[in-house]
Amino acid sequence: MKLSHRSLLGGAFTALAMSMMLSTAAKAEALTVYTAIEAEDLQKYAERFNAAHPDIEVKWVRDSTGIITAKLLAEKDNAQADVIWGLAATSLLLMKSEGMLEPYAPKGVEKLDPKFRDKANPPAWVGMDAWVAAICFNTVEGEKNGLPVPTSWEDLTKPVYQGHVSMPNPNSSGTGFLDVSSWLQMFGEDGGWAYMDKLHENIRYYTHSGSKPCKDAARGEIAIGVSFAFRGAKSKAEGAPLEVVIPSEGIGWDMEAAAIVKGTDHMDAAKTLMDWLITEDAMKMYNEGYAVVGIPSLAKPVEHFPDGILEAMIDNDFEFAARNRERILKEWQTRYDSKSEPKS
Structure with missing residues (x-):
């Protein structure tokens, strides 16, 4: 049976509409990530993560440790962040005591030095590096x-x-x-x-x-x-x-540490980020700025770092x-x- 031009055009428009819908659905899922990481490193961190997971967008909210800690505490009953990536472990311990963190054991957590993870099982936070x-x-x-x-x-x-x-x-x-x-x-x-x-x-x-x-x-x-x-x-x-x-x-x-904020609407994406940020690739990235990292065997000497x-x-x-x-x-x-x- 021959198809008319109208049928062909109709089919083409339907295919285009479906393609646009799939494209829209495939757009990167955005995670709001609170951090005190040095501002000059934010782009690098996001780019390295996106090399492995291009479907998740990191939307940074960055300030100094004290200000980010105060902001998170102020938002306790109306959380705006999905993930904390790079905040002092002492701050995360405080948030854990306030019930603000979602416990999660990232893949490979057993490779971390025990000092670089919360003692609870599953841990409320994991460490990245130490300064x-x-x-x-x-x-x-x-x-x-x-x-x-x-x-x-x-x-x-x-x-x-x-x-x-x-x-x-x-x-x-x-x-x-x-x-x-x-x-x-x-x-x-x-x-x-x-x-x-x-x-x-x-x-x-x-x-x-x-x-x-x-x-x-x-x-x-x-x-x-x-x-x-x-x-x-x-x-x-x-x-x-x-x-x-x-x-x-x-x-x-202190340690730079990471955690999922309780109540996030993007739990799967948050877990994906948590999994990645303790991988060997992530640890090697941290080692570019810190001599002590969560998997000590991966650490290489940093130039001019004191003995x-x-x-x-x-x-x-x-x-x-x-x-x-x-x-x-x-x-x-x-x-x-x-x-x-x-x-x-």
Whole structure:
């Protein structure tokens, strides 16, 4: 039987309509992902994930650790995020205690170092990488101002450094909070606050970013920036006159971690992202910016990263940090916020 032109055209239009419908259905599913990952890394993270899963779009909501943590807590009863990808483990422990996370064991979770996963089964969160505290010292500014290279946290309280030190505000920055919580653990509650009282005398300003003190030191805007080790190593690799110092008393640290937000309407896509972000490919990507990753056997040395990091990392009590977070931040705010930079 011959088909008429009208029949052929009708069939063509039907096929085109079906094709358009399938194309629309095949459009990428969007996940709203809250993060404190360095802004310069967001595109890379999304592109690497999309190389494996082009059908899922990552829509970033990015700010510093403290601000993202506060935003998530404020949205507790009306969650806007689907996934958290790259936020301090101490923040996720707090959210777990508030019942805000959806437990899920990503594929391959057994490969993670036990420190890099929640103790519950299934875990409420999994770790990606760790960042560690360090001092960024600008050797040019140090020589100009007659400043010796500090070798300890205690050194930073010496009168010679007055007005030459910057560090992150712990209410805004995860790096700032790990500094404060680690000092309280290392020196004891009274000793920790006494130390910060003395350090405050030498602080020129507190920043709202964990990397900014080191970036400022790299540019010569200040001699000493309390920051994290990888930022210092990266700035040094770019030619900045920096020494990255690991203080002799030990260093605080925290994990970047990930979790599914309870109540997401995109559970399958969220699980797919969680599966991918602990794969070997993801770990190798994290290792481009962090020396310590969730699967330690995959970690390769990072240029200019200081020696002795693993030995210097304190036995960090994450439960203490999470349980006392609100109290610590309120006390810090009362004592020291007068020197904080204005929030942008």
